[in-house]
Amino acid sequence: DGGITQSPKYLFRKEGQNVTLSCEQNLNHDAMYWYRQDPGQGLRLIYYSQIVNDFQKGDIAEGYSVSREKKESFPLTVTSAQKNPTAFYLCASSNSNTEAFFGQGTRLTVV
Amino acid sequence: DAKTTQPPSMDCAEGRAANLPCNHSTISGNEYVYWYRQIHSQGPQYIIHGLKNNETNEMASLIITEDRKSSTLILPHATLRDTAVYYCIVRPSGGSQGNLIFGKGTKLSVKP
Numbered sequence: 001d002g003g004i005t006q007s008p009k010y011l012f013r014k015e016g017q018n019v020t021l022s023c024e025q026n027l028n029h030d031a032m033y034w035y036r037q038d039p040g041q042g043l044r045l046i047y048y049s050q051i052v053n054d055f056q057k058g059d060i061a062e063g064y065s066v067s068r069e070k071k072e073s074f075p076l077t078v079t080s081a082q083k084n085p086t087a088f089y090l091c092a093s094s095n096s097n098t099e100a101f102f103g104q105g106t107r108l109t110v111v
Numbered sequence: 112d113a114k115t116t117q118p119p120s121m122d123c124a125e126g127r128a129a130n131l132p133c134n135h136s137t138i139s140g141n142e143y144v145y146w147y148r149q150i151h152s153q154g155p156q157y158i159i160h161g162l163k164n165n166e167t168n169e170m171a172s173l174i175i176t177e178d179r180k181s182s183t184l185i186l187p188h189a190t191l192r193d194t195a196v197y198y199c200i201v202r203p204s205g206g207s208q209g210n211l212i213f214g215k216g217t218k219l220s221v222k223p
Contacts, residue, residue, distance in 0.1 A: 033211055042198070042215035043155070058210060090154055092211065099145060100211055102154030 003027065006091050006103035012111050013078070013085070021076045021106045023091035032074035033092040033100070036060060043090060049074055078108065086110045114138065115199045120218045123193075129186040131217050133199030136180040141203050144175060146184045148195040149216070155198060158184065189221045 004025040013019045023032065031050045035043040045058030049068040063082025068074055074093075078085045088107050094100040116134045123129040135144060143162050147155040159166055159173045161182070166173045172185040186193055198216040 031211075035213070042196075043213040045210055045212060048210050056210070059212075088152070092154075094211070099157040099160060100147075100155075101157070104154050105152070107152075 004091060004093050004101050004103045006089075006106050008106060009104065011106055011108045013108060015110055016080045018077055018079050019085075019108065021078070021089055021091075021108070023074045023076065023103060024072055025074075025093040025101070026072060027093055027095075027101060028071070029093035029095050029098070029101070030071070031094050032068070033094075034058075034064075034066065034074070034076045035090040035092070037088040037090060037105075046076065046089075114201050114212065115214050117197070117199055117214060117217045119215065120220070122220050122222060123186075123189045125191060125221055125223050126188055129189040129193065129219055129221070131184040131186075131197050131199075131219065132181065133184070134181045135199070135201050138179050138201050139203070142201040143203075144173065144179075144182050145200050145202060146171070146173065147198045147200070147213075148193075149198065150195045155213075158197075189219075191221050191223065193219065194221045195219060 007022045033048045034046040037043050044060050046064050047066045049055035052071050055068050065077045086109050090105045091103045092100045143160050145160040146158040149155040159171050161173045175182045196216040196218050198213050
């Protein structure tokens with residue numbers, strides 16, 4: 001079935017470690033997005049990409065990095081520079097004539 | 112910043128219509144209004160979208176004012192499973208999609 005998949009669903013990280021969250025879509029969408037959500041809050045945009053090999057910073061890009069080497073994949077790396085990484089991370093994809101489709105999220109906890 | 116404003120929370124009795132408002136006074140002529148909802152700890156789910164005409168699907172109806180500066184999402188017969196956070200966003204049609212900015216949404220609580 002077509003869709004967007006995030007993995008893993010739960011992730012634990014030690015302080016000071018980098019960690020990469022996976023996001024894959026088989027919807028042939030051009031645009032992909034990463035959001036962060038804290039408890040009781042809305043979605044805040046981290047990075048987005050409209051085309052392969054190109055991406056732009058969102059509102060809270062500091063401490064994060066992304067790559068878009070393939071149309072289907074948009075991995076997010078949470079670096080040690082992100083001081084408060086514990087959060088729920090959501091990935092989405094869309095085309096110009098479709099609504100955005102979201103993955104089921106990755107819950108990252110720093111231990 | 113989000114281009115939409117919504118009340119932070121609303122209550123609705125089960126079986127009654129839920130009317131969720133959204134202001135988007137700076138909307139551009141080529142921007143659609145989209146509604147999503149997010150049930151706790153899941154990814155947001157698309158509900159409906161529109162440009163200037165009212166729209167209806169199996170989930171909801173969307174009423175957009177003539178000046179397009181505000182809209183209302185209507186859940187005609189709310190059930191307990193409709194309890195969720197509802198987001199209203201605007202995005203351009205065609206071409207470059209740019210960023211996709213969500214506000215804080217409206218937390219709808221459907222009560223028995």
